[in-house]
Amino acid sequence: MSSPGYSLRQLAYFVAVAEAGTLAGASATLHVSASALSLALDELERALDVQLTVRRRAHGIRLTPAGQDTLRRARRLLRDAGELADAAGGEAGDVAGTVRVGCYTTLAPGLLPATLGRFAVRHPRARVEFVEGPQDGLQRGLLEGELDVGVLYDHRLDPALELTGLSSNTPYLVLPGGHRLAHGAPVHLAELAEEPMVLLDLPPSSEHALGVCLAAGLSPRVRHRTANPDTARALVGAGLGFSVLAQPVPGTRTHAGDEVVAVPIADDPAPLPIVLAWSGQVAPTATARAFAAAAAGDDEGGRSHR
Structure with a gap:
C-alpha cells in the first residue's frame, strides 16, 4: 500500500x-x-x-x-490519528482519545452530568469536549464533522443522521402559583384560551409546544418569547402568562422567588423522543461509541432506528 x-x-x-x-x-x-x-x-x-x-x-x-x-474527512482523519496515539499508550481494548459532544440546551442539565460521570468511570483515559446549543447548529456540527455525537430531540432531524433512542419527555403546563388551574389535576389547554403564552423560543421546543397547543384546539396568543427555560419560568411566575415545556425542571420557585406549578396536560400531548445522533456518512470512533453506550446506560449502546 x-x-x-x-x-x-x-x-x-x-x-x-x-x-x-x-x-x-x-x-x-x-x-x-x-x-x-x-x-x-x-x-x-x-x-x-x-x-x-x-x-x-x-x-x-x-x-x-x-x-x-x-x-469533513480531514477532521475525522485527525481525530482517528489522535485516538490511535492515545490508545497506543494504554492496554489492548482501552478507550482513549477525545469525543466531541453536542447537546441541545435544555437537555444538557438533566442528561450530561450522569452520562459524563459514567463515561469517566468506565474510560478514565478518554476525554469529552461538549457544547450546548440550538438543535439546528448542532445538526450542522454533526454533518460537517465538527461534532462526533449529539444529544437531541427527534424532531425534524436531517435524514443523513443516524439515531439511537434514549428516552422521551412529555410536555407539561407551567402556571404561576395561585392560578385558578394550578391545583395539580390535568388541564385541557383550551381552558387557557383567554390567557397569554410565554413561549420557549428555542426550536424544536417552540415548534413542538405550539403544535401541542394547536392539537388541543388552542391558538395561543404569545406575549413573550425567550430562548432560556429559566426565563420562561420566571415570566410565568411573575404572572405574565402560561408556558408549555418538555424538559422537567426541579423546584417550584423561580430565580425571583415566585412560585410556579407544573401541571399535566389533559389533551394527551405527543412526547418528544430524545436521541443520540451522529453523521451517517462517517463511522463513529471507538470513543464516540463508548460515549453513546454511557449515554444509553449500557455497555454496548442502543440500536440505530434509522
Whole structure:
C-alpha cells in the first residue's frame, strides 16, 4: 500500500485555516506564519489534485465544494490519528482519545452530568469536549464533522443522521402559583384560551409546544418569547402568562422567588423522543461509541432506528 502524498500536519493546517476563515486567524491560533500555512495548503492541493480553497486577500478563505468535503474527512482523519496515539499508550481494548459532544440546551442539565460521570468511570483515559446549543447548529456540527455525537430531540432531524433512542419527555403546563388551574389535576389547554403564552423560543421546543397547543384546539396568543427555560419560568411566575415545556425542571420557585406549578396536560400531548445522533456518512470512533453506550446506560449502546 502506497503512502499518501500529504501529511497530517498539512491536514491540521487546512482545518485550522478553514475554521478561522483567514490565514491570519489560523496563524495566530497555531503560532505558525501565514506564509507557511499558505505553502501547506498549496502542497495539500497538489497532493490531492483538487482546489480546496479560494483565497482572496480582502475577503479571507472560502472553501470550494471539494474543500468542504475534504474538511469533513480531514477532521475525522485527525481525530482517528489522535485516538490511535492515545490508545497506543494504554492496554489492548482501552478507550482513549477525545469525543466531541453536542447537546441541545435544555437537555444538557438533566442528561450530561450522569452520562459524563459514567463515561469517566468506565474510560478514565478518554476525554469529552461538549457544547450546548440550538438543535439546528448542532445538526450542522454533526454533518460537517465538527461534532462526533449529539444529544437531541427527534424532531425534524436531517435524514443523513443516524439515531439511537434514549428516552422521551412529555410536555407539561407551567402556571404561576395561585392560578385558578394550578391545583395539580390535568388541564385541557383550551381552558387557557383567554390567557397569554410565554413561549420557549428555542426550536424544536417552540415548534413542538405550539403544535401541542394547536392539537388541543388552542391558538395561543404569545406575549413573550425567550430562548432560556429559566426565563420562561420566571415570566410565568411573575404572572405574565402560561408556558408549555418538555424538559422537567426541579423546584417550584423561580430565580425571583415566585412560585410556579407544573401541571399535566389533559389533551394527551405527543412526547418528544430524545436521541443520540451522529453523521451517517462517517463511522463513529471507538470513543464516540463508548460515549453513546454511557449515554444509553449500557455497555454496548442502543440500536440505530434509522
